[in-house]
Amino acid sequence: MIGFVSYLVFFLTITAILAIAVLGLNLQWGNAGIFNGGVVAFFGTGAYIMIILGGPERGGEFGGFGLPWPLALAGGAAAAGLLAILVGLATTRLRHDYLAIATFGIAIAIEAFVRNATYLTGGAKGIRGFERPLEALIDNPFLYSLFFLALAVVLLIIVYAGLSRLVSSPYGRLLRAIREDETAARSLGKNPARVRLEAFVIGAVIMGLAGGLYATFYAFISPQDLAPILTFQIWAMLIVGGAGNNLGAMLGTFVVWGCWVASGYVLSSLAPQELQLYAGTLQYILIGLIIVVTLLIRPRGLLPERLQVTKRPGPQNTGVISNAGEQYQS
């Protein structure tokens, strides 16, 4: 029983961390329509910079600044934002699939860099040995895992609340308008280039935060964690949950990560010994399958975006919130 509970805590912690990244992608794609195919680049940057800033000395390699954990985490998120500014400026004229391909390529380049820049990143062996916040104080591993879950959930709630506030403000309306039609928005006095870059950077900072938290949780990061599959998993979570809807993004994370973990368990217990190595690849197929099935039977996700989400002032507020999806079907 305790084994199951402690696994549940572990599962929920990872879910909360990934949900933060999915919320970041939801700001970029769900709200602003920016097709980021390199989520893992920003996630990974947050992870590496966090561990370099906050980690211990590593015999001759760069890093070991031993910054307090919150500062290291913030530094990682800021570095992801900095990367997003560079990427955003370089790809400012790209849209849709072209932008996706460019950002995907950038993520691959960063993974290759991390794998080879041994002095900076430890190369293929990664960086391990990180003292997690308050770990010395809470010496019971189960209690500590509970504490870390609470930490992740609190950060998730903060990100969720901040983003909800942002997308229900006039800024959110502006993001959606730019997503719907950039030329029209520009003709109505808006500056899509500025707003797109901002949304891209804010989303990347959130992904970097998730990455930093991820590296903290495992006290380890390696190029393995920057594999493209993570980008696809995060996309699947957003598509399944419902792009444009923050609650949907979190639900999608839970569902997809649940499927991933459950399928891994089933495969490892059913597949014969000699096929174990290949069983993992079936999970990759599963991610593709989940995306395709969702797009076929529920293209707007489990919790579709709602039509009107800007907070209405004044007494005439009718409170009418209709569902765009239902209207499209009529």
Place this chain on the structure above:
Amino acid sequence: MTAAAPDLLETRDVSVSFGGFKAVDRVSLNVKEGSITGLIGPNGAGKSTLFNAIVGEQACDSGSIRFRGKEIGGLTPDGVYHHGLARTFQIPKPFAAMSVFENLMLAAPDQPGEHFWVPVVARRRIDRRESEIAERAREVLAFTTLESVAEEAAGQLSGGQQKLLELARVLMSTPKMIMLDEPAAGVNPTLTRVLIEKIEQLNADGCTFLVIEHDMDLVMRHCHTIVAMSNGRIIYEGDAAGAQSNETLLNAYLGATVDA
């Protein structure tokens, strides 16, 4: 409107080319303040390209564009909008997944909440401006007879209603001048009448119009000045009566109907 009214919009020798093709060739156009000016000409004459050049959506090769006496050539479309010059699109560009009301709310200028840090620090300032904008939006909805569809997704509206929405959106900023790109194309006669009535009302209140339109009956009846373009050049500028008897214009554009 008198002939002595000053020019609100003035282009001088504006040229736009796509590769070797001159879409707009040294066009000098004047739009008098308070007028409804019709811009006519066959398809491919360069009318929409001229529109795009005026608002900065399309870069000019040369020439100058002055609005209210100030040079606006080289500005981006958002900058031009803030000068009080707005345009609509030939094919409506609604924010499809947003409600009609939200479409209008968005088009209002000066909402401080459109900067991402403001929702965090100055909620009250946003709410105050939102209330003003919402009031204006309700006025505009009533004026353009779109009240009944205010909460519907803009993408769900009929083609004619989307044309009205195009006009409604630009009214949110009370522009000095509106450039309409084929406002009556594909709109049923009843809605066209509503549209014309609204344009006349706005014009009486001091709004200047430059209108691309193929419905000659409408142009001849409602436009004070008519400018005709063909092959990227202006071939006629004057009143409706003159347009109907102008030899060049008859050959280039009106010919088919008059000759028959």
